[in-house]
Amino acid sequence: MNSLKRLSGFIWIALGVAAVYMMASQAGTEISAAAAANKAVLDTKMFWYIIIPIFAPIMAGLCLFGWYAWKGEYDVIVRDSEHPK
Amino acid sequence: MTSSSTSEPMEKKGLMKVITASSVGTLIEWYDFYIYGAMSVIIARQFFPQDNPTAAFLAALATFAAGFVVRPFGALVFGRIGDIIGRKYTFLLTLLLMGGSTFAIGLIPGYASIGIWAPILILLLRFVQGLALGGEYGGAATYVAEHSPVGRRGYFTAYIQTTATLGFFLSLGVILTTRKTVGVEAFNDWGWRIPFIVSIFLIAVSVYIRLKMAESPLFAKIKKEGKVSANPLKESFANKRNLKMVLLALFAAVMGQGVVWYTGQFYAQTFIERTMSVEFEQVRYLLCFSILAATPFFLVFGAWSDKIGRKTIMLAGMLLAIVTYRPIYKMMYSYSDVKTRTEITERGSKGVAVAVAANGDSTITTTTVAAYTDGSTLKTVKKEVKLADVSKPAVKPETTKTLWLSSGGFWMIAFLVFIQIIYVTMVYGPIAAFLVELFPTRIRYTSMSLPYHIGNGIFGGLTPFIATRLFDASITAENPGGDPYVGLWYPILIASVCFIIGLLYLPNKNDEDMND
Numbered sequence: 242m243n244s245l246k247r248l249s250g251f252i253w254i255a256l257g258v259a260a261v262y263m264m265a266s267q268a269g270t271e272i273s274a275a276a277a278a279n280k281a282v283l284d285t286k287m288f289w290y291i292i293i294p295i296f297a298p299i300m301a302g303l304c305l306f307g308w309y310a311w312k313g314e315y316d317v318i319v320r321d322s323e324h325p326k
Numbered sequence: 327m328t329s330s331s332t333s334e335p336m337e338k339k340g341l342m343k344v345i346t347a348s349s350v351g352t353l354i355e356w357y358d359f360y361i362y363g364a365m366s367v368i369i370a371r372q373f374f375p376q377d378n379p380t381a382a383f384l385a386a387l388a389t390f391a392a393g394f395v396v397r398p399f400g401a402l403v404f405g406r407i408g409d410i411i412g413r414k415y416t417f418l419l420t421l422l423l424m425g426g427s428t429f430a431i432g433l434i435p436g437y438a439s440i441g442i443w444a445p446i447l448i449l450l451l452r453f454v455q456g457l458a459l460g461g462e463y464g465g466a467a468t469y470v471a472e473h474s475p476v477g478r479r480g481y482f483t484a485y486i487q488t489t490a491t492l493g494f495f496l497s498l499g500v501i502l503t504t505r506k507t508v509g510v511e512a513f514n515d516w517g518w519r520i521p522f523i524v525s526i527f528l529i530a531v532s533v534y535i536r537l538k539m540a541e542s543p544l545f546a547k548i549k550k551e552g553k554v555s556a557n558p559l560k561e562s563f564a565n566k567r568n569l570k571m572v573l574l575a576l577f578a579a580v581m582g583q584g585v586v587w588y589t590g591q592f593y594a595q596t597f598i599e600r601t602m603s604v605e606f607e608q609v610r611y612l613l614c615f616s617i618l619a620a621t622p623f624f625l626v627f628g629a630w631s632d633k634i635g636r637k638t639i640m641l642a643g644m645l646l647a648i649v650t651y652r653p654i655y656k657m658m659y660s661y662s663d664v665k666t667r668t669e670i671t672e673r674g675s676k677g678v679a680v681a682v683a684a685n686g687d688s689t690i691t692t693t694t695v696a697a698y699t700d701g702s703t704l705k706t707v708k709k710e711v712k713l714a715d716v717s718k719p720a721v722k723p724e725t726t727k728t729l730w731l732s733s734g735g736f737w738m739i740a741f742l743v744f745i746q747i748i749y750v751t752m753v754y755g756p757i758a759a760f761l762v763e764l765f766p767t768r769i770r771y772t773s774m775s776l777p778y779h780i781g782n783g784i785f786g787g788l789t790p791f792i793a794t795r796l797f798d799a800s801i802t803a804e805n806p807g808g809d810p811y812v813g814l815w816y817p818i819l820i821a822s823v824c825f826i827i828g829l830l831y832l833p834n835k836n837d838e839d840m841n842d
Contacts, residue, residue: 246830295784307575312396314570318833
């Protein structure tokens with residue numbers, strides 16, 4: 242089970258990177274398309290200018306989660322009450 | 327006699343007082359937050375005229391920023407205060423800020439009176455609302471959990487979990503009652519202000535109740551021992567041992583819980599109203615029935631999580647949502663598909679009205695009403711503008727549809743929404759107990775609030791927007807009706823990732839000892 246937890250860490254890192262890349266490329270496509278058609282340019286820009294700065298740090302958090310998982314930090318979950326005081 | 331988290335006795339009567347004081351305030355905060363969303367169309371008309379680009383920009387910002395971006399910041403600001411000066415005074419402050427800003431929204435003159443200041447003031451107040459909401463929930467959940475007896479924390483914190491749904495219910499109820507009392511026209515003109523102004527009385531009662539409460543026993547204990555954190559933000563997010571728990575909470579539980587919650591309660595409403603074109607009041611009534619019937623299940627699943635573990639119930643709710651969302655929405659949509667119904671031609675009607683403007687442009691409005699054997703009625707209004715100046719480009723005709731469901735259709739859709747809210751109760755009922763058990767007392771408020779508001783505010787809160795956007799993108803020349811179910815891929819995808827992470831990494835054992 243711990244091997245699976247660690248190996249999956251790589252998937253979460255890849256997922257975080259892929260999500261940011263896809264968001265950025267989708268934003269570029271939609272903003273260009275809106276500008277070319279001169280339709281809903283402000284709405285499209287607003288949407289992506291808000292979405293990307295919000296989701297990018299969260300996806301960085303997913304990558305960090307994956308890194309910790311890969312390093313075996315989640316092999317055993319120990320709550321504070323269970324730590325030796 | 328039960329033993330509380332502090333190992334000191336807490337009578338049931340005292341505990342119920344704690345729960346009432348916390349729940350009433352949180353419920354009112356949710357009410358305040360939701361009435362803005364429920365009346366966004368009227369507010370946009372009064373404060374954000376679409377022909378002014380700056381005002382339109384501020385409208386989008388008020389919707390997105392306050393609801394989603396500001397909430398996690400509120401979690402950080404008030405979480406920090408709550409871990410330093412205490413839970414009681416912090417969630418009193420959030421209550422006052424929320425109530426004050428809601429009341430003020432009800433008093434601000436419209437764009438026609440004070441121009442651009444109207445949308446700027448609304449935006450500022452909406453920011454304050456978002457900040458206050460970000461600080462409220464963590465405080466209330468922590469406060470109740472720190473009073474709860476060992477082995478019943480899921481049950482008692484589930485009372486706090488009912489408040490978001492009941493706040494939504496209250497907002498629907500107050501809006502419907504006000505609309506009925508003053509009439510639709512007066513409501514759109516000035517009556518919409520009443521639900522905002524009413525908030526001040528609700529807040530006054532809640533502040534009075536909360537002022538009488540004592541500080542959380544666990545926080546009081548660490549304060550007495552001098553163990554209060556000097557820098558909860560640093561301890562929460564710069565300390566690897568705690569940061570990895572924050573990430574676990576977000577990606578293994580709250581992210582999926584957020585999308586299931588917002589799909590069941592809010593996207594369902596958007597789908598029924600926008601995609602299915604069901605009439606305004608019918609939508610709100612069926613939501614009210616579904617919410618009322620499902621709300622007790624928060625307590626059922628909260629209590630059950632004390633016995634079989636939080637993980638099992640939360641992940642079961644997510645899995646059911648992933649597997650059944652598409653069949654549920656297909657079934658709901660079938661009630662709006664009039665092509666499969668038999669029309670009663672003699673009960674239908676068609677009317678045409680022509681209005682000619684001073685410049686010679688004429689507007690032809692064709693209203694068609696079709697009645698069907700199952701009892702449903704569809705009204706279609708088509709507006710065509712014929713320009714006097716034929717050299718100008720033609721205006722595209724506008725068609726709006728309003729569907730009145732049959733009695734059978736109404737109750738069937740109410741039942742299908744009820745099922746979705748049952749999923750909400752499964753994922754959301756145990757989440758407060760799950761979060762408070764994950765973090766130590768000295769930084770609990772800060773640590774649990776951030777993942778909660780990222781999961782619910784951002785992943786969950788964006789569900790209706792992203793799903794509607796996916797639907798709009800599916801409308802093409804080849805498929806002018808679009809794919810009505812494409813929006814569901816967003817919650818299904820997020821809930822699936824969260825389900826897998828939760829299944830792999832979450833422990834199912836509840837942490838009985840919160841005195842850490």
